[in-house]
Amino acid sequence: MSEAPVLLQVSHLKKYFETGSGHWLKAVDDISFAIHQGETLGLVGESGCGKTTCGRTIMGMYQKTGGLVCYQGQDVHALKGRALFSFRKDAQMIFQDPYASLDPRMTVSDIIGEGLDVHHLVKNRQDRTARIYELLDMVELNHEHANRFIHEFSGGQRQRIGIARALAVNPSFLVLDEPISALDVSIQAQVVNLLKKLQQEQGLTYLFIAHDLAMVKHISDRVAVMYLGKLVEITRSGELYAHPRHPYTAALLSAIPIPDPDVQARREQERIKLSGEVLSPIDPPPGCRFAGRCPYATDLCHEKTPELTNQGDGHWVACFHQLDR
Amino acid sequence: MSEKLLRVENLRVSYHTYAGEVQAVRGVSFELDQGETLALVGESGCGKSVTARSLMRLNKVPPAEIKPESNVLFQGQNIYQFDAARLGRYRGQDAAMIFQDAMAALNPTMTIGRQVVETLLHHQALSKKAAREQVRILLRQVGISEPDRRFGQYPHELSGGMRQRVMIAMAFANQPRLLIADEPTTALDVTIQAQIIDLMKELQQAHQTAVIMITHDLGVVANLAQKIAVMYAGTIVERGSSREIFYRPRHPYTNMLLEAVPRLDQPEDKELASIAGTPPDLLNPPPGCPFCSRCRYCMDICLKERPPVYQFEPDHQADCWLYALDKPAADAPFTRRNDHE
Ligand SMILES: Nc1ncnc2c1ncn2[C@@H]1O[C@H](COP(=O)(O)OP(=O)(O)O)[C@@H](O)[C@H]1O
Ligand SMILES: Nc1ncnc2c1ncn2[C@@H]1O[C@H](COP(=O)(O)OP(=O)(O)O)[C@@H](O)[C@H]1O
Ligand code: SF4
Ligand SMILES: [Mg+2]
Ligand SMILES: [Mg+2]
Numbered sequence: 001m002s003e004a005p006v007l008l009q010v011s012h013l014k015k016y017f018e019t020g021s022g023h024w025l026k027a028v029d030d031i032s033f034a035i036h037q038g039e040t041l042g043l044v045g046e047s048g049c050g051k052t053t054c055g056r057t058i059m060g061m062y063q064k065t066g067g068l069v070c071y072q073g074q075d076v077h078a079l080k081g082r083a084l085f086s087f088r089k090d091a092q093m094i095f096q097d098p099y100a101s102l103d104p105r106m107t108v109s110d111i112i113g114e115g116l117d118v119h120h121l122v123k124n125r126q127d128r129t130a131r132i133y134e135l136l137d138m139v140e141l142n143h144e145h146a147n148r149f150i151h152e153f154s155g156g157q158r159q160r161i162g163i164a165r166a167l168a169v170n171p172s173f174l175v176l177d178e179p180i181s182a183l184d185v186s187i188q189a190q191v192v193n194l195l196k197k198l199q200q201e202q203g204l205t206y207l208f209i210a211h212d213l214a215m216v217k218h219i220s221d222r223v224a225v226m227y228l229g230k231l232v233e234i235t236r237s238g239e240l241y242a243h244p245r246h247p248y249t250a251a252l253l254s255a256i257p258i259p260d261p262d263v264q265a266r267r268e269q270e271r272i273k274l275s276g277e278v279l280s281p282i283d284p285p286p287g288c289r290f291a292g293r294c295p296y297a298t299d300l301c302h303e304k305t306p307e308l309t310n311q312g313d314g315h316w317v318a319c320f321h322q323l324d325r
Numbered sequence: 326m327s328e329k330l331l332r333v334e335n336l337r338v339s340y341h342t343y344a345g346e347v348q349a350v351r352g353v354s355f356e357l358d359q360g361e362t363l364a365l366v367g368e369s370g371c372g373k374s375v376t377a378r379s380l381m382r383l384n385k386v387p388p389a390e391i392k393p394e395s396n397v398l399f400q401g402q403n404i405y406q407f408d409a410a411r412l413g414r415y416r417g418q419d420a421a422m423i424f425q426d427a428m429a430a431l432n433p434t435m436t437i438g439r440q441v442v443e444t445l446l447h448h449q450a451l452s453k454k455a456a457r458e459q460v461r462i463l464l465r466q467v468g469i470s471e472p473d474r475r476f477g478q479y480p481h482e483l484s485g486g487m488r489q490r491v492m493i494a495m496a497f498a499n500q501p502r503l504l505i506a507d508e509p510t511t512a513l514d515v516t517i518q519a520q521i522i523d524l525m526k527e528l529q530q531a532h533q534t535a536v537i538m539i540t541h542d543l544g545v546v547a548n549l550a551q552k553i554a555v556m557y558a559g560t561i562v563e564r565g566s567s568r569e570i571f572y573r574p575r576h577p578y579t580n581m582l583l584e585a586v587p588r589l590d591q592p593e594d595k596e597l598a599s600i601a602g603t604p605p606d607l608l609n610p611p612p613g614c615p616f617c618s619r620c621r622y623c624m625d626i627c628l629k630e631r632p633p634v635y636q637f638e639p640d641h642q643a644d645c646w647l648y649a650l651d652k653p654a655a656d657a658p659f660t661r662r663n664d665h666e
Contacts, residue, residue, distance in 0.1 A: 156603065184369055185368065185585045185586050189585040189586075189597040189598060189600075214588060215587055218593050218597070238593065251516060252515065252516060253589065257542070257544030258547065259543035259544045259583060260588070261547045261567050261571050265548045268548055273519075
C-alpha cells in the first residue's frame with residue numbers, strides 16, 4: 001500500500017486561530033504526512049487536539065496559516081476556477097453529526113441529488129432518479145426513502161444519507177470526521193462495514209478521523225496520532241498497536257478498556273498512568289507539548305521541540321526518549 | 326432473611342406524549358447487595374437513564390408515570406412511599422447520583438467549593454468552618470489539584486474531567502450506601518476516563534458503597550462490575566456475573582454487542598458483527614421478544630410471545646425462547662468466547 005502513489009501530501013501545515021489581543025491558538029502546528037491512493041489513514045487523538053481543524057484545512061474549508069497541502073500535486077489553497085471546482089468534486093467530507101450537516105427542509109433525493117446537479121453529472125430527470133436509486137442501494141437504504149425528510153431517519157440512516165451524498169459525485173478522497181462517534185455500537189458496525197465495502201468497490205482513499213482507537217485500528221492501514229496540534233507518531237496500524245514508540249501513544253493505548261474481564265484486569269496492572277492535564281493550545285511553551293505529563297520527560301524535552309523523524313520502515317516518531325519495546 | 330440494599334421489582338415507567346404512551350421501562354427487576362457493583366449496559370434509548378432516575382424518584386410525573394406495580398425497595402422500604410423528609414434524607418445521604426454531563430448537573434453561578442459545602446450542610450450539622458475544611462479534604466481525595474484555588478472557581482473554569490471529579494466529590498460527600506452513575510465517563514477522553522474509573526473504584530472500596538454503573542461501553546465495566554444486566558428496549562434481556570456475561574453470553578443481543586465492537590487485542594481483519602435494523606419503537610413495542618426483528622435465530626414463537634426467563638448458572642439468566650425445553654438449542658447457538666478460567 002505504501003507503494004501506491006501519494007494522493008495527498010501535507011507538509012508543515014499550520015492553522016492558528018487568533019484569540020484576540022495578539023494571542024494565537026495553535027490548533028494545527030507544523031504537521032506533515034502523506035496519504036497514498038486507496039489507503040485509509042486514521043487520525044486519532046483526544047478532543048481538542050486539532051483533528052477536525054486538520055481535516056477542514058486539508059479540504060480548503062479553512063485558510064492555512066502556513067505549510068502546504070498538495071492534492072495530486074496541486075496546492076489546495078491556491079486552486080481557482082475549474083481546478084477548484086474539480087477538487088470540490090473529487091474530495092468530500094463526511095461529518096460526525098449528520099443532523100447538523102444535512103438540510104432538514106430537503107428531501108433525501110434533493111440532498112443526494114444536489115451534487116449531481118452542481119457538477120452536471122446527470123442528463124435528465126430519469127437519469128437523476130436512476131442515479132439516486134443506485135446511490136441508495138449502495139448505502140443499503142430503500143428507494144422509498146428518497147422522498148422523505150431527514151428527521152424521519154435514525155442516526156445510522158442519516159449517516160448513510162451523508163455517505164450517499166458524498167459518493168454522488170464520484171469522489172476519490174473522503175475525509176471522514178468522526179463519522180460513527182455519535183452512533184450506537186451495533187449501528188457503528190453497520191456503517192464501518194459499509195465504508196469498508198465501498199472503499200473496496202470504488203478504490204476510495206480515506207482520512208478517517210476518530211477518537212476511538214480500537215475502531216481506527218480496525219479500519220485503517222496506517223494511523224497518525226495527534227497531541228495538542230502536533231503529530232507525535234505515524235506508522236502502520238498493526239505496528240502502532242504492537243509497538244508504540246511515543247510515550248503518549250503508549251499511554252493512550254493502555255487506557256483503552258477491552259471488553260474481557262481477565263484481559264482488562266491485566267491491562268489495568270500495566271496501564272501507564274498519566275498525571276496532569278492537557279496544556280492549553282493558546283501560546284504553548286516551547287518543548288514537547290506532552291512533556292508536562294510524560295513519565296520520561298527530561299530537561300531537553302522542556303526546551304526543544306522534538307521533530308517527527310523516520311525510524312525506518314515508515315515508522316515516524318517525534319520524541320527524544322522513544323520507547324523501544 | 327438477608328436484606329438487600331436495593332431491590333427493584335417489576336419497574337415500569339411510561340411517558341405520556343402527544344404521540345402516545347412511550348413505554349420506556351417495561352418490567353425491570355434486579356437487586357444489589359451492600360458494596361456491590363452492578364452494570365446496566367445497553368444502547369441509547371433502551372431505558373437506562375429512566376431506570377436510574379426512577380431509583381432516585383427524579384422522573385417528572387407527569388409526563389412520566391411510574392406504574393403502580395413497580396417496587397423500588399431501599400433496605401426493604403419502598404422509596405415511592407417515602408414522605409418528603411425521608412425522601413430528602415434518601416437523596417444525598419442514602420443514595421447519590423452522578424451524571425454524564427457535569428456541566429448541566431452543577432450550578433453554573435456558584436463556586437464549586439460552595440456547592441460541595443452546601444451538599445454537606447444539607448445533611449450534616451457542621452459549622453461553616455468545619456464544612457469548608459471537610460470540602461478541602463474531599464476535593465483533595467477526588468484528585469483535584471490545588472484544592473484551595475479550585476474552591477473559589479466556577480464550573481466553566483474547570484476541564485470536563487475536573488468537573489466530573491467535583492460531581493463525584495458531591496456524591497460521596499455524605500458517604501452514601503448507594504451510588505448511581507449514569508454514563509459518568511461517556512463524554513471524557515479515554516485517559517481521563519481511566520482516571521475517573523480508578524477514582525470511583527477507590528472511593529467505593531473505601532466506603533463500601535454499592536454502585537450501579539450505567540454505560541453503553543462493555544469495556545468500561547469489564548473489570549469493574551461483579552454483575553451485569555443487559556438492557557434492550559426497556560427490558561433486561563440478560564443478567565449474570567461479569568464472567569458469565571463476557572465469556573458465556575446466552576442472549577443473541579448480548580452476543581451481538583460483544584461481537585460488534587472491535588477489540589484492540591484482536592487482529593484488525595476480523596469482521597465486525599453487524600445486525601441490520603434498529604431497536605423497536607417504544608410507542609408500540611412488539612408483543613413478543615423485543616429483539617425479534619433483528620435476531621438471526623428468531624422463531625415463530627418469538628414474534629408472538631414475550632420470552633420467559635431462563636436460568637442457567639445460579640447467577641445467570643436470559644429471556645430468550647432458544648432455551649425453551651422443547652426447542653432444539655439447549656446451549657447457545659454461538660460459540661463460547663475465550664474463557665481464561
Ligand atoms: N473556528 C475556530 N476558532 C477558534 N478556535 C477553534 C476553532 N476551531 C477549533 N478551534 C480550537 O482549535 C483546537 C482544536 O480543535 P478541533 O480541531 O476541533 O479538535 P478535535 O477535532 O481534535 O477535537 C481546540 O482548542 C479548539 O477550541
Ligand atoms: N421526558 C421524556 N419524555 C418522553 N419520552 C422520554 C422521556 N425521557 C425518556 N424518554 C424515552 O424513554 C426511552 C428510554 O430513554 P432513556 O432511559 O433516556 O434511554 P438511555 O438512557 O438508555 O439512552 C426512550 O425511548 C426515550 O425517548
Ligand atoms: S427470543 Fe427469539 S427473537 Fe428473541 S432473542 Fe431469543 S431467539 Fe432471538
Ligand atoms: Mg473534532
Ligand atoms: Mg441515558
